[in-house]
Amino acid sequence: MTAEISTIRTEFIDFMGRALEQQGLSPIAGRILGLLIFDGDARSFSELAEELGVSRGSISANAKLLVHKGTIVKENRAGDRQDYFRIAEESFEVMLTSLRERVLQTASSVQDFADALPGDQSARRRLCGMAEFYRAMAEGIALAKARLAKIRC
Amino acid sequence: MTAEISTIRTEFIDFMGRALEQQGLSPIAGRILGLLIFDGDARSFSELAEELGVSRGSISANAKLLVHKGTIVKENRAGDRQDYFRIAEESFEVMLTSLRERVLQTASSVQDFADALPGDQSARRRLCGMAEFYRAMAEGIALAKARLAKIRC
DNA sequence: CATTGTGTTCAATTTCAACTGAACGCAAAT
DNA sequence: ATTTGCGTTCAGTTGAAATTGAACACAATG
DSSP states (O other), X not given: OOHHHHHHHHHHHHHHHHHHHHXXXXXXHHHHHHHHHHHOSOEEHHHHHHHXXXXXXXXXXXXXXXXXXXSEEEEEETTEEEEEEEEOTTHHHHHHHHHHHHHHHHHHHHHHHHHXXXXXXXXXXXXXXXXXXXXXXXXXXXXXXXXXXXXXX | OOHHHHHHHHHHHHHHHHHHHHTTXXXXXHHHHHHHHHHOSOEEHHHHHHHHTOOXXXXXXXXXXXXXXTSEEEEEETTEEEEEEEEOTTHHHHHHHHHHHHHHHHHHHHXXXXXXXXXXXXXHHHXXXXXXXXXXXXXXXXXXXXXXHHHHO
């Protein structure tokens, strides 16, 4: 890998750390994801800790989280006790799916608040509108997912 | 307002504090928004501070932020030196618009990373796919906005 | 002119999640 | 049986963001 590409790689990993931080994940989770997306192939637990310059404890916690969310997958190799991680094939779809679920959950909560109010309350109308808002978001995400699937094929 | 409705109102305000915290805003900003959405009409600066039980400094900072984002509007009345705030008519549209812009900005950044790589790098393909992902998201948000506008009319 | 009622500012405090690193448990290798 | 290499755990630390509250500036009021 040329020095030039190596620089881009580092910057991309940093970028991902910041980008996913905005979405509620920790910077380290974002950087792990960034590294694995950039490289494409699998990286060992130790490689991750060393290359990102973070503690093994952090890799353990954050890799586990990402595996649980389905954005990365753990691999194990015969005769090698290390854990390896790679980006999940369907990582983007997974992100959209969980995002959509969160949005729908919010819509449902807001709808519950609305339903608890008498029909003559103007607040009820506003909360219903807000629930509609979140449902519209969810629909938009579903569209994005469909569109993404089409591009892939 | 009955005690029952008052309870729902308080819980909704709390809910909004937590919900908007997830989206990168401060809890107090979320609670201001929640209060104004629930009540519908305008509330004075002091009323907000008192009802939410927070300092005037916090109201000042957070209300200014929400006004700047366009989700609430400031009103002033003849013969009354206080500032009043109410939920913006187009608050949801505004949220979707700014969300879409953020997503498009991210898509653009990722595309820049991809474009900086030689064509033979497999990383380039993956980053392009990621940029597509964000563009698909943006399109989904546009759909949500259109759908929301339709419901309103 | 002094006072009162505004919103703003900013330094200090508080809070909270991220992160570390040492201790640990476990399994494979020697 | 001991050592080595692995991932996990958790108590402690750190750092950043939210919040406070007192000082302030300003304008209206008395």
